[in-house]
């Protein structure tokens with residue numbers, strides 16, 4: 001019997017598995033994808049500071065080094081927020097495999113192409129194993145703790161804990177990886193507009209050699225992201241002239257962090273628990289934090305031979321203290337920005353200082369933003385939401 | 388059938404699965420739908436980035 005089974009070899013699952021293996025536990029990771037990391041479902045942007053969690057990201061995983069972000073107002077004016085520490089646009093197909101390899105080097109076992117169809121509970125209601133399928137063979141495997149790191153796309157989290165992503169709390173996204181795109185290559189480009197991308201934004205994340213991930217996320221509605229994307233590409237011929245090398249899509253949670261992420265013998269982490277930054281939909285870093293934190297708690301529980309819900313709920317406590325309360329603030333910021341019209345957004349981009357923007361995405365200095373908004377009497381009540 | 392999917396349009400992105408409140412959907416090679424669990428609430432169709440799902444409420 002394994003100490004731990006992890007479902008999902010994304011950043012959350014393998015970060016969790018790596019740390020558990022380092023702590024001396026036997027851990028097996030299953031992923032249904034035939035190839036770990038592929039197809040990608042991601043804009044592939046990550047901050048350089050994530051390396052404090054991950055260690056140095058090898059060059060082979062990096063498509064483009066980034067200095068900062070260019071934020072476009074609806075009227076086309078822009079603001080460059082240059083970061084003291086920059087970021088990367090990754091090649092996730094390589095990055096996810098590297099992360100998985102790191103977990104294997106630490107002693108974990110990883111198995112791709114393995115679909116987990118169900119969870120097994122014992123008579124006490126403890127989760128004690130999984131049912132799966134590998135190359136036509138059905139199997140059952142047992143463990144003391146089951147970690148569900150499946151990303152948002154999995155009914156297992158719903159079956160185990162009733163968790164799903166509320167439809168108004170996801171951004172529905174489409175993305176083309178394109179060649180022959182002309183943008184400043186060492187900035188990520190963010191286009192704000194309540195008309196072009198209601199609630200969300202358009203992103204262009206350069207990948208070197210005029211290649212880029214061109215994506216768009218919006219609040220789910222009848223008019224689909226694809227239709228908005230067509231309009232954006234028509235308005236921006238420097239991007240629209242490119243060729244489509246890959247089509248990606250997905251729904252990314254932008255809120256709805258769950259109170260309880262554990263049951264007897266069971267932990268939910270990463271995007272499966274909606275652990276994503278609600279302002280930009282970045283989930284890689286949050287997944288790693290969440291996976292590592294889950295591993296720390298599971299380690300303590302296994303040492304004490306107590307994997308009850310009560311013991312594992314230390315994870316709820318820790319995650320909410322370290323990340324949840326902070327991401328809640330960021331969610332408030334998102335709720336505020338989505339109420340602004342294009343003319344408000346124009347004025348806002350005008351009034352802000354580049355360094356403010358970075359702070360906002362971390363949930364800090366929201367009172368600065370509130371002050372700017374309060375200059376317009378109409379926005380006073382919206383601004384109060386931030387305080 | 389009141390729930391249907393156009394597999395030619397579907398991008399296999401799993402967006403619909405993440406919003407289904409009843410675990411009626413699953414992404415294997417294609418989207419698998421369990422009519423026994425489905426309440427025809429329609430949020431999967433709303434979340435889908437393309438128009439792959441149609442839900443007709445009766």
Ligand SMILES: Cc1cc2nc3c(=O)[nH]c(=O)nc-3n(C[C@H](O)[C@H](O)[C@H](O)COP(=O)(O)OP(=O)(O)OC[C@H]3O[C@@H](n4cnc5c(N)ncnc54)[C@H](O)[C@@H]3O)c2cc1C
Nearest residue numbers: 008010011012032043044045116150151250270271283284
């Ligand atoms: C369009 C789009 C753009 C995005 N852009 C960015 C970005 O630029 N930067 C960023 O940081 N984040 C971005 N995100 C979010 C980010 O991709 C995710 O939040 C992140 O990958 C979550 O990591 P995870 O490990 O929790 O889950 P995932 O990376 O989704 O990994 C989960 C794994 O579990 C596996 N799995 C699921 N169910 C089963 C099963 N039943 N059996 C076996 N295996 C299973 C899956 O195959 C998958 O490999 C974006 C998301 C979308 C949709």
Ligand code: SF4
Nearest residue numbers: 407425426428429431
């Ligand atoms: S209609 Fe509702 S219950 Fe049925 S599959 Fe779609 S989201 Fe799930």
Ligand code: SF4
Nearest residue numbers: 397398400401403435
């Ligand atoms: S959300 Fe739409 S495109 Fe994505 S898997 Fe579901 S049906 Fe297919």
